[in-house]
Amino acid sequence: MPNTKYIFVTGGVTSSLGKGIIAASLAKLLQSSGFTVTIQKLDPYINVDPGTLNPYEHGECYVTNDGAETDLDLGHYERFLNIPTSQANNVTTGKIYQTVIEKERRGDYLGKTVQIIPHITNEIKRRIQILGETGNYDIVITEIGGTVGDIESLPYVESVRQLKWELGEHNAIVIHLTLVPYLAAAKELKTKPTQHSVKELMQSGVSPDILVCRTEHHINEAIRRKLALFCNVEKDAIIESIDASTIYDVPNLMRKEGLDKIVLRKLDLKAKVEPTLEAWNEFLKHYKNPKGTIEIGLVGKYVELQDAYKSILESINHAGAQNEIKVNVHSIHSEGLNKENIAEKLKGLNGIIVAPGFGDRGIEGKINAVKYAREHKIPFLGICLGMQMAVIEYARNVLNLKNANSTEMNHNTPHPVIDLMEDQKMVTDKGGTMRLGAWDCKLDKNSKAYQAYGTDLISERHRHRYEYNNEYFDQLTKAGLIATGVNPKTGLVEIVEITTHPWFVGVQYHPEYKSTVLNPHPLFVDFIKAGIENK
Ligand code: GLN
Numbered sequence: 132m133p134n135t136k137y138i139f140v141t142g143g144v145t146s147s148l149g150k151g152i153i154a155a156s157l158a159k160l161l162q163s164s165g166f167t168v169t170i171q172k173l174d175p176y177i178n179v180d181p182g183t184l185n186p187y188e189h190g191e192c193y194v195t196n197d198g199a200e201t202d203l204d205l206g207h208y209e210r211f212l213n214i215p216t217s218q219a220n221n222v223t224t225g226k227i228y229q230t231v232i233e234k235e236r237r238g239d240y241l242g243k244t245v246q247i248i249p250h251i252t253n254e255i256k257r258r259i260q261i262l263g264e265t266g267n268y269d270i271v272i273t274e275i276g277g278t279v280g281d282i283e284s285l286p287y288v289e290s291v292r293q294l295k296w297e298l299g300e301h302n303a304i305v306i307h308l309t310l311v312p313y314l315a316a317a318k319e320l321k322t323k324p325t326q327h328s329v330k331e332l333m334q335s336g337v338s339p340d341i342l343v344c345r346t347e348h349h350i351n352e353a354i355r356r357k358l359a360l361f362c363n364v365e366k367d368a369i370i371e372s373i374d375a376s377t378i379y380d381v382p383n384l385m386r387k388e389g390l391d392k393i394v395l396r397k398l399d400l401k402a403k404v405e406p407t408l409e410a411w412n413e414f415l416k417h418y419k420n421p422k423g424t425i426e427i428g429l430v431g432k433y434v435e436l437q438d439a440y441k442s443i444l445e446s447i448n449h450a451g452a453q454n455e456i457k458v459n460v461h462s463i464h465s466e467g468l469n470k471e472n473i474a475e476k477l478k479g480l481n482g483i484i485v486a487p488g489f490g491d492r493g494i495e496g497k498i499n500a501v502k503y504a505r506e507h508k509i510p511f512l513g514i515c516l517g518m519q520m521a522v523i524e525y526a527r528n529v530l531n532l533k534n535a536n537s538t539e540m541n542h543n544t545p546h547p548v549i550d551l552m553e554d555q556k557m558v559t560d561k562g563g564t565m566r567l568g569a570w571d572c573k574l575d576k577n578s579k580a581y582q583a584y585g586t587d588l589i590s591e592r593h594r595h596r597y598e599y600n601n602e603y604f605d606q607l608t609k610a611g612l613i614a615t616g617v618n619p620k621t622g623l624v625e626i627v628e629i630t631t632h633p634w635f636v637g638v639q640y641h642p643e644y645k646s647t648v649l650n651p652h653p654l655f656v657d658f659i660k661a662g663i664e665n666k
Contacts, residue, residue, distance in 0.1 A: 135263030136398045137303040138272045139291045141339070143279045143328025144310040148345045149381075151204030153308055153372065154274045155211035156381040159411070160391035162212055165403025166269040169262055170208040171220045172201070173255070174276040175283040179225035183562050190438030194592045194644055195220070198568025204274065206442045206644065210449075211382070213647045222258045224283065230254055247286050255290040256297075270398070279307070280331045292336040301399035307332060307339035308372075311346040311354070320348055322358050329362040340397050341368040343390070349373060368393050379415055379448075379648065382408060414452050414648050421457035425662045426479055430500040430517075431486030432493035434462035440486055442643035443514070449651035450659040458659060468496030473503050482510040482634075482662035485517030487594075487641065491540040498524045510634040510661035512654065515595055518637030519549045522599055522627060525612045539597050548607075550600040552623075558596075566593045570618055570640070572625045578615035579636050580626050583657040589616075591625070591640035598639065599624035634661035 138157070142150045151172070158168045178184060181192050182200030193206040201221035208216055231254050235245050262271045275291065277284045295303045309325040329339060342364050344350060350358075350371045359366040370388045375381055385391065386408070395402060427447065433439035444460060451458040461480065468476055477483065483504040485497050497517065501524040504511035513521040519537055526535035526548045534541070537549035558564045569590045574581045581587060599614070601622065608614065616626030616638070629635040636654065646652035 134302075135260075135268055136270045136301075136400065137259070137263065137294065137298060138270060138394065138398075139295075139303065139305045140272060140274045140308060141279050141288070141291070141305060141332065141337075142275070142277070142308045143332065144324045146278055148308050148310055149372075149378075150274050150276075150308050151207045152378050152381050153306075153343055153385070154204075154272050155207045156385045157306075157390055157394065158208070158270075158272055159211045159382045159408070160386055160406060161270055161394070163404075163408055163411075164391060164395070164406040166400070167267060168212065168270045168272065169214070169216065169220065169268050170204075170212070170272045170274065171222065171259065171262055172204050172208075172274045172276060173259075173287055174202055174221065174223040175281065175287060176223055176276075177225045177228070178223060179229055179562055180221070180223060182565075186433045186439035187436055190436065191441045192594070193442065194567060194594045194641065196569040196590075196592065200563065200567065200594070202276070203438060203441050206445070207378070209644075210445055210647045213649045219258070219261045222255075224286075227251055227254045227258065227286075248289065251286050252290045252293060255287060256294050259290065259294060269400075279328055279335075285335065288332065288335045288337055295337070301397070304340040304394065304397045305332075305337055306341045306343055306394075308343045308345065311344045311350060311358075313347050320346060320350060320354055322354060322361070325358060326361045329364075333363075338363055340364070341370060341390070341393060343370045343372050345372050345374075347374050365393075368397075377415075377418070379411075379418065382411065383415075410649050414449075417455050418448065418452035420455070421451070422455045423663070423666075424457040424459055425481040425659070425666050426459050426461060427482045427484065427659075427662060428461045428463050428477055428480040428500070429484050429486060430463045430465050430468065430497055432465050432488055433486075434464050442641070442646070443484065443486065446643040446646035446652050446655045447659070449646050449648060450655035453651040453656050454659045454663060456659065456663055458662075463500070465493035465496035465500065468493075468499050470499060473499050477503050477509075480509060481665040482512070482658060484658075485511070485513045485520055487515035487517060489516070489539075494520060494540055498527070502528055505629065505632065505635060508633050508665075510658055510665055511632070511636070512658045513637035514643065515593075515639060515641055518627060518639050519597060519599075521635075521637040522548050522603075522607065522612065525607060525610065525627075525629075526603065529610050529612070530606055537597055546603070548600050548603045549597050551596060552598045555596045565596050566598075568592060570625075571620070572616045572640070573619045574626070575613070575615040577630070578613070578626070579628055579630075579634055579657065580615050580638075580654065583653040585653070588619075591638070591642060592644045593640045595639065599627070633665065634658065 199218040532546040535546035536544035
């Protein structure tokens with residue numbers, strides 16, 4: 132049995148405190164102390180995965196190499212730790228119940244009444260320990276989604292209680308993330324909400340080992356003492372988490388507060404190497420000291436909600452830092468973009484990204500944006516649906532194939548330049564049935580993509596049902612829309628480029644899922660570089 136240590140992160144008082152960032156920051160610090168670490172997210176909703184959720188509900192759906200559609204926190208984990216996550220890193224109540232009910236139908240529990248305790252809690256505990264049992268990790272951090280006290284979180288908190296007891300002292304600890312609000316009228320930070328949420332946790336038999344307190348103002352000694360006394364936590368286990376100007380500051384802030392030190396002490400571990408965040412801080416230095424600015428437009432239909440394009444925005448941050456440039460991102464609603472206002476709305480942009488998406492809302496606006504970028508020689512990056520729109524635009528306006536479309540948008544289009552993939556035609560279920568996860572792609576050496584990647588065989592993550600229709604390959608190629616990246620096994624076109632344009636690249640995959648702080652994605656880096664040249 133590997134001697135993996137477990138850290139559980141719960142949340143109290145309110146949602147959106149940034150548990151994912153705290154978990155990722157702690158993991159980063161532990162990683163820099165020489166430990167192998169991974170982070171898992173437990174989501175208390177009944178959807179089997181967030182793949183069928185509208186981004187307005189839950190933000191972006193993230194995709195792993197092995198094709199899991201997951202919570203967007205997994206994106207933070209990968210961006211911070213620079214190692215991939217997998218199916219096992221995101222567990223939902225839907226997945227837990229699905230497994231238990233399948234077992235029940237198979238007869239695995241024959242004769243028994245199947246109940247939340249022990250059957251659901253046992254399945255939760257099994258899922259938590261799967262990552263530890265691989266032997267790949269010294270430490271597994273498990274973030275429990277939701278807020279302590281929610282009905283749906285109860286089985287998770289009970290599982291944590293049991294596991295903490297079973298694993299024994301120094302093998303599992305609980306970090307509770309809470310809010311210490313500032314009352315402007317009283318000019319005071321208030322500890323009562325934290326006291327109540329710890330009490331709630333204790334009623335379920337779990338006492339936190341460490342409190343991480345989100346706050347807008349510094350927490351003084353008196354408040355630390357009060358929190359420690361009333362929440363039954365050691366005083367140096369009260370960690371202040373003050374609002375930061377960027378999430379990438381949080382690892383340094385947590386180190387200053389000694390979070391990693393106290394975690395190691397409580398887990399009875401010694402740092403294997405002198406911790407250093409050298410490369411990380413090098414990134415921060417560039418990120419915070421740009422030598423200029425450029426303007427990038429992000430054209431999509433979920434632009435009201437920043438979380439809907441989380442990975443794209445972070446990829447832009449990474450690529451901006453790499454180029455030592457500040458990138459101002461202008462969110463542009465595709466629905467409002469028409470031929471009359473396009474020049475006005477896209478004025479002054481040094482680069483245009485057309486975002487992924489599903490369904491026909493806003494797609495004519497996206498096509499107009501592609502046309503504008505193509506004709507005005509503005510650097511263009513089309514991602515997934517954005518690439519498909521680029522193909523449609525070229526077919527309509529260069530090949531003169533009137534009403535060319537994707538069959539997703541118009542089933543009866545005379546020119547289905549984007550069409551349902553062959554192996555999708557019999558699929559009826561919506562959940563988990565797209566083309567998902569990592570696929571190889573072979574690059575043409577005469578391409579912007581090859582220039583960016585510096586290699587001719589790449590692997591990128593996908594999430595789509597429709598694809599470039601190879602029946603139009605010859606026509607499109609002859610007219611100048613070149614397929615510069617192709618799946619070597621299936622022949623599916625994964626990248627299109629206009630080689631006579633300064634920088635026009637459409638990709639069927641999602642490069643944004645693979646950009647990390649220490650490995651900014653080459654396509655984003657070169658796209659931003661082209662944006663700088665445009666300026
Ligand atoms: N809706 C398109 C498809 O299914 C594109 C998907 C996406 O942008 N992720 O092929």
